[in-house]
Amino acid sequence: MFTRLIKFVLFLAILIVIAITGAYYYLQHFAQQKIQLTANQQLFTVERGMSITRLAAQMQSQKLLENAKPLPYLLQFEPDLRHIKSGTYQLTPDMTVHDFLTLLNSGKEIQLSIQFVEGSRAKDWLIKLQSQPDIKKVLTDDLTLAQIAEEIGLKGQSLEGWLYPDTYHYTPNSTDLDILKRAYQRMNNELQTIWLTRDENLPYQSPYELLIMASIIEKETGLRDERSLVASVFVNRLKRKMKLQTDPTVIYGMGDRYDGNIRRRDLTDKNSYNTYVIDGLPPTPIAMPSKASLLAAAHPAQTSYLFFVADGRGGHVFSTNLNSHNQAVQAYLKIIRSQQAR
Known part of the structure; x- marks a missing residue:
């Protein structure tokens, strides 16, 4: 009887081992x-x-x-x-x-990315965020730029200019607000660092004014080597109490009315962004500046330039006096007419 029990237990154990082994494989x-x-x-x-x-x-x-x-x-x-x-x-x-x-x-989630280019505006960022299906939308269409600025921790200012242009990586269901907060913190950190190392005797009363200047430089030239020269023109004009007279600010002030052309009436329109009318800087930035433009605003070239105009080849001609500037303008117009006649 005892022998039979042992045999049964062994047989059962073998069956269990076989079953476990079979299940394992x-x-x-x-x-x-x-x-x-x-x-x-x-x-x-x-x-x-x-x-x-x-x-x-x-x-x-x-x-x-x-x-x-x-x-x-x-x-x-x-x-x-x-x-x-x-x-x-x-x-x-x-x-x-x-x-x-x-x-x-x-836990290595997929990393998606969204790119914001320098010179783009706040409304361009919001449109791009809205178009991304993997980004959770918590910012509603009825919020103003000032209200969105408050949401990211920026009190009493427009969102314009405060977002650092770069490629941002995120995981699905990240919110548009999260991405904007990251971009704001990046810009704020860069701005504060550059402000502390700026040149002496610049005509800015605050880091915000430097940010405004950088945004104008960004819209005036895409050439890295020209940024400090453009900055020198605007700094020289501010120091001499001359109006900036820069077209990108006029275009920004026109808003949706801008159709690709600036007319004489646009240059005389009395709005706070028309630097042909107002003195000094406009009230807010007009775009998101790159680090290169922030550095140019903080470290302008040491020149006597007061004017510049496109040279028709992607760059600009810089002048110290109105007569030379007018000659450069005529040369530019001649190139344009020649191109149109082809």
Whole structure:
């Protein structure tokens, strides 16, 4: 009787070992099975608090696997893969179930990016943010630039000029407000650092005035070597109490009325951005300046230039007096007429 019992226990143990071994190899085969991707199925989102059973159901509903039911059992054999983190992940071709679980355990969410170029305006940023489907929208269309500025921590000023142009990386469902806060902090940090190292005897009363100047420089030239020369013209004019007379500020003041042309009546229009009419700087920046323009505003070239005009070849001609400037203007107009006649 005792011998029979021992034999039965041994037989049962062997069956259990065989079953466990079979299950192990089956689950290892399952772990090496490749998930199925389509052109439109490249992302997978794990919600916060998602259970393993629900994870398997989601994999199956998204047709990553024909049968994902063995997943909870696989994780019993490999408990180190149970630490799945919420987020949105980028799936890749030839990824196995094991690779998939390893990715979800790593927490390395997909990094998306959005680029904002120097010289763009606040409204351009808001339009671009609205067009990104992976960015969560918390800023409503009825908010003014001043109200949005308050939302990012900027009190009593327009949003214009305060966002640092760059490429920003984010994960899906990041908010538009989060991205704007990052861009503001970056600009504020850059501005404060540059302000502390600025040249002496500049005609700015605050970092904000330097920011305004940098935005004008940004819109006047895209050539890095010219920025400090453009800055020198405006600094010289401010010191001499001359009006800046810069077209980009006129264009900004025109708003949606601007159709590509500036007419004589636009140059005499009495608005706070028309630097042909007002003295000194406009009340706010007119664009988002680059670091190069901030540095140019803080360290203008030492020149006697008071005027500049396009040279028709992508750069500018700088002059110290009105007579030379008028000659440069005529030369520019001659080039334009020649180009139009071709």
